[in-house]
Each structure stands twice: as structure tokens, then as C-alpha cells.
Amino acid sequence: MQEQELTKPEETLFDAEEMVLNMGPQHPSTHGVLRVILKLDGETVIGLDCDIGFLHRGVEKIGEHDTYAMITPYWDRLDYVAAVSNDLCYVEGVEKLLQVEVPKRAEYLRVILTELQRIASHLLWLGTHAMDIGAVTVLLYCFREREEILKIFEDFIGARLTAHAFRIGGLWWDAYPEFEKRVRDFLKILPKRIDEYETLLNANRIWLQRTVGIGILSAEDAINMSLTGPPLRGSGVKYDVRKAQPYSAYSDFQFEIPVGENGDTYDRYLVRMEEMKQSAVIIEQALDGLPEGPVMAKVPKIIKPPVGDVYHSIEAPKGELGVYMVSDGTGKPYRMRIRPPSYINLQSLKRMAVGHLVADVVALIGTLDIVLGEVDR
């Protein structure tokens, strides 16, 4: 067991100052049930180990026992903060297997909902990250904005948080009449609010002292550890699945991929702030170009994809969320593997944290933006 290895007697031979500290599963800043075992010399972290699995629910095993349509809601519960985009990954994977063409209107609506969800997820990230570092008010402000998005979701999909938005083949319902107006109203207030957060934090010397130079990851390290999402882009690697392997209707839209320079916490913060603005740009374009038409393709009642396998990934707010599905011709998948971005990003915590102080570990967990639902599945 990792813990025994960390506390082996030989390790503490000379240095009586070494202390093993347990940042337990119940902790206000570990963003879920994450247990971090720290080896400290005074306040400096000299070793770190993550103990995960507290939220393991056997989703991949369930994926072998339920029919394709029944599995979709489980994907909401993976990254429960950004539920709608999780669905997109799975549903598009099945559509790839079925070789079904989703109507254009459905694709556009899917993009709008997914980008709204990205904004909501980043708002929650900003709120909790700032709160961990001490600026509690930002949490309340971010939740105020997130509330607007969740209200839009509730009226469209029926649920706020784990909204089962997408179906295999399209959407279940078309957008309600005021949907476009509500989204446009929200997009009108969003830039001002993001400016508020940036005014509060971007040039604040305390924020800069807590985030600049903390948790530097070189681009090479990031690629070697298979990081994706803002941790990768913060280190300078311009890789975004929406541009590299476009899915859904993303190839129809013009948007930028923000990239950081130094790979520290501050760069990852800037990358996510810019991503929120770019999401707003994408939503505008999608609303402007929203075509008419059906929102559901002709999909059989019982979904039996032909034998084969598929890997499909999307750019979820946390990183590259992927599904590898093997179909054996029956109504249930043979194997459904989830590529969880948070799980893979969490690897880098040790590399980033060793050498920093205990108070920085909290900031680093926040900057990776992990959700334990994804890490543990």
C-alpha cells in the first residue's frame, strides 16, 4: 500500500522533522472525497500521494449491463459539475458506432448547451479556486452567474445539475420559444461580470503572489503525463480536441484557443477565463446560424450497433473526455471505457506540489480542476 511505503522507517532515519500529514477525504478544499497524503518537512511538501476511490460507483461495469440508452444518465454523474457535456461524449460515441447522422439543428443546439455548460463549469471552478485561496466573495458572484445558466437548463432540459440533455440521435425536445432570447440576455451580461472577476483578481498583488510561479509544469512534462484541457494549454501546448479532431458542429465556428506561457497556476487561471469568453463567442455564432429542422434522427427503438469498436473524445471543461466502446452486436455494450480527464490530470499533482508549501497544495488541487466523480467513476 502506498501509505505504508511513505511511512517506512528507513525514510525517516535522519530527519526527525519529516511528518506525514493526511489531508483527509473530508476536507473543505479537496473538492470532493480526495485523500492526499503529504510528507512534509516543516511546511515544505517533499512527497505526495493521492488516495482515490472514495466515489467509485462502478460505472464502467454498469456500462456492460445496461442498454445503450440506459447508460446515458450515468455519464451525467461522472463530472457532475459539467453534466451536459459528458452526455455529448457518450452519445456521439454511440452515434459513431451506429453511423447515424444527427440533424444540423440538433448539432447546433448541442453545441450551445455544451458551451453554456463549459461557462458554468468554469464559473464554479473560479469560485471554488478563489475561495480556497481566500477571496470568498468571488464564489458568491460566480454562483450568481451560474444560477442563470442553470435556470436556462432547467427550462430546456428539465434538470439543473445532472441534466440528461442528449439522446442517441439528437435531442428529445426542441428548444422552447424563449430559449434564444434568454441565452442572448445571459450573453449580454456575461462579459461585464467576467470583467468584474478579472478586475478583482488579475492584478491583485495577493492573488499574483499566490498563483504566479506556483505549480509550474513544463510543456514536455504535460505531454508526457497525458494532461489535457487547461492544464495542458496553460503550459503552452496548443491542443484542443475541438480544433484537432472536430466533432459535432464545431468546425462551423470560429474561435480561439487560449494558451498560457509558463505553465503556472496563474496561466491556467487566465486560460480558463479566456475560454469562458470564447465559449460566449461560439454560442453567439451558433444562435445566429441556428438552422430549422428536426432535432432527432431516425434511430431504432432498440439500439443494436454493429460489431466493432470506437473511441470518441470531446473537449470537456476539465480536459479530453473520451469513451472507448466495444460493441458485440447485442443491445448492451461489451465494454465501455471512460477516459477521465480529471483522473489523468491528477497525476501531475505530485510533480507540481513537491517543493512547495502546504498552503500551495490547496491552490494546486484547485487549479487542476478535478471532480472526484470523474476520478473515481
Added chain:
Amino acid sequence: MQALLTTILFVAPDWVVSLTRERRPNAFWAEYIVWPVIQIVLVVFIVLTLVAYLTYLERKVSALIQARLGPMRVGPWGLLQPLADGIKLLIKEDIVPIKADRAVFLIAPVISVVAALVVLSVIPWGAGWATIANVNIGVLFILAVSSVGVLGLVLAGWSSNSKYSLLGALRSSAQMVSYEIGMGLSIIGALMFARTLSMSGIIDAQQTDSLWGLGYFLYQPLGVLVYLTSALGETNRAPFDLPEAESELVAGYHTEYSGFRWALFFMAEYAAMIVTAAVAVTVFFGGWYFPGLGLVKNPTLFVLVSIVIFAIKVAVLLYAYMWFRWTWPRYRYDQLMELGWKWMIPAGLANIVLTGIWYVLALPKAQGGLFGFMHEEKGRLIPTRLGMLYFIVTGIVVTIPIVWGLLATINRRSSDFNLHEQRQLQVKLRRERLEKMLQQGAGAQPAESGQ
């Protein structure tokens, strides 16, 4: 107004003297026992209620900053919330950890609260008899007694028999002690003008020395900045509240305390906040005086109005404290200590030196000064109109940039000094040493538990 002030002496009022049936020049019981007891009871009662309502105000202010409402249910506008909180804390189970050092555990919060409350006796809440004890070393007394409060902290951490409490207590106390030095140094600049340590004396001095009696903050902007920052650090308020932040590992010295003992620590912290705000108002912002107060002729009304003015000034500062807490992120512990030792203390020292230079240059020509911006009046040196302008200009335009530039230059290399790199190097060296030792010792392959 001077005549009015001399009639409102610091002595007990007539009705108290008649109560003890003594005669004026020798009214021992009235002067030293009865009247102070009345004052003490009044001040303690009022301040403790104020502390309770300060928690309510904190919640309200934080709520309004955060676009929400705060306590609204208990009583109209939630005004009875502190009462509900107090009752809840009183009826909670009083837990003393089994292995804790019982006597010390019980006495630690008492020490904190007593240290915070004793200081209230020398603060000039208003003119004349509104001060309980007008000692002529008031400032020194305050700094000394509030240092005793640190003892309560350390004892609490130690006696809780929990390593996290102990670490939290050590961090808190180290931080408090460091920022106390900054507080003391920053006041000295203002004291150079006042020439007295007595709190009431400083307020009287500001009425004549400063422009319209507004206060020494005009002459000592650097002193004000250093003092306010150090006061935030001293009372463990944000952005220096790492030792008591919930998202930190070490939960702080008061983890093991429940119920009313915890409330005592809380009260001590808020009382310390009030004390530091009161000292700032006294030394820098003119105390209970406001231009126009001299129009009030009735002595009792004068004192009452002065109390109100003092309260308003302290309230503004407390609101500023809360504003800072809910706006800014918090400093990491080493950054906090760096700020205290490398920025606040040198700034305080530089402030003293520069203020001294400006003061000596402005002495009257008869006493060796160059500019002669001051003149003798009733045994004190008071700046002329031109002298006031001179002090204001040198304070804002010359002192602050000089000190800022000086400190930025001195500390420039230390922020280049990359602590992270040095620590990574330390970690690497330790691993190598350990491996070499294991190889020599066991002669077998060392087991590596991850990188």
C-alpha cells in the same frame, strides 16, 4: 473650548461624590473605587454587546458585499441573531479533551479575553470622564497588554493536546508578535508631534497641531498605512488570516474548544479589533474631536457628542476591516511573515527617521531648525499654517515614494530568490543523501517509494 475642557476633568462627577458622602479634594472612595467601577461595568457591558453585534455586522456586511442578505430571520432584520448565537453557545456541551492539560486548557481563553478587555480601560472613548484611566503612558500600556493576549493563544494550542492545534497556535502567535513590532514603530512618527504617550494627550495635541484638528494622518500617511496593515496582521484578520482559515490543514488554536470557551476566543479577537481601530483613531484620526465640536457648550453634552464621534470613526475603520476581509484573497504564511518583517518594520523605521528629519528641519530657528515652521505655544511646539502644509507635503509626496523605492530595491533580490527552486534542490539533496546512506548501510538496493 479649552476652558470647557478644563472644566470636564477626568474626575468623578459630583453625584458620585455625593453618593459616597465625601468631600471634594479628598474623595478617595468616589474617585478611585466607586466611579471607576461604574465606568468599568459600563464599558465592559457596552463593549461586549458591541462585540456581539460586530459579529452580526460582519455577517451583514459580508452578505451585502456578496449580493445576498445575511441574517434576516431572528428578529427584525436578523437583529437578534447575536442573542441566538450567544444562547446556543452557552447551552452547548463543554468538551475538554481527555488528555488535555486541564487547568491550562480552562484558563487560556480567559487570558486572551482579559488581555483584550484590560486595554479598554485606557482608551479615550470621549472627552473628560469618558476615559476610565488617563495614564500618561497610555500607548505603551496598550501595546504591552495586548501582547499578553498572545500568551492565551499559545497556551490554548499547547493544552489542547493536538499537534494541529499546537502548530496553528505557534503560527498565529508568531504572526501576532511580528506585526506588533510594526504597529509600535508606525505610531512613533505621530508621537514625535504629540510628545506624549498619554492617549488623551495625543488627542489634545492633534487638535492644535493638525489642520483643523483632523488628525495626524495628514502628516503621517505612511504611518497610517503601516499601522493599518500591521493591525490586520496582529488581529489575524484577512488577508492575514491563514492560521484560522477553514481551507487550511491546521485548523487553528481554538479547534478543541467548544461552546462558550470558543466564544471567549472569538470575543477576544473582536475586542482586539476594536482596540486596534480605537488606537488608530486616537493616534492618527483625531480621536473624539471633530472640527465644530467646540460649538457645544454644555459639558455633559460635549462628552456625549465626543463619544458619538469616536464611535463613528471607529465604526468606519471596522467597516474597512470587514471590507478588506471579504474582498482580498489571503496571503500564504511565508508571504505574510515576509510582509511583516521585510516591508512593515523597515517602513516603520524609515518613517521614524524621515519624520525626525522633517521635524528637526522645521524647528524654530531659536532651537536650531532650518525652516522655523513651528512656534512655541503653551510649552508645546505647534506648526504654523505653512508648517502644516510642509508636513503634509513631505508626508505624502516625499516620504512615501522614498520608502517605497528603498524597500523595493532592498527586497528586489529576495523575490528573485526562488524559494521553490531552493526547496526542490533541498528535496533532491535529501533523497541523494538517504540513498547513499541506505546503500552504505544495507548494501542492498534502496526501495524507492515513488519520485
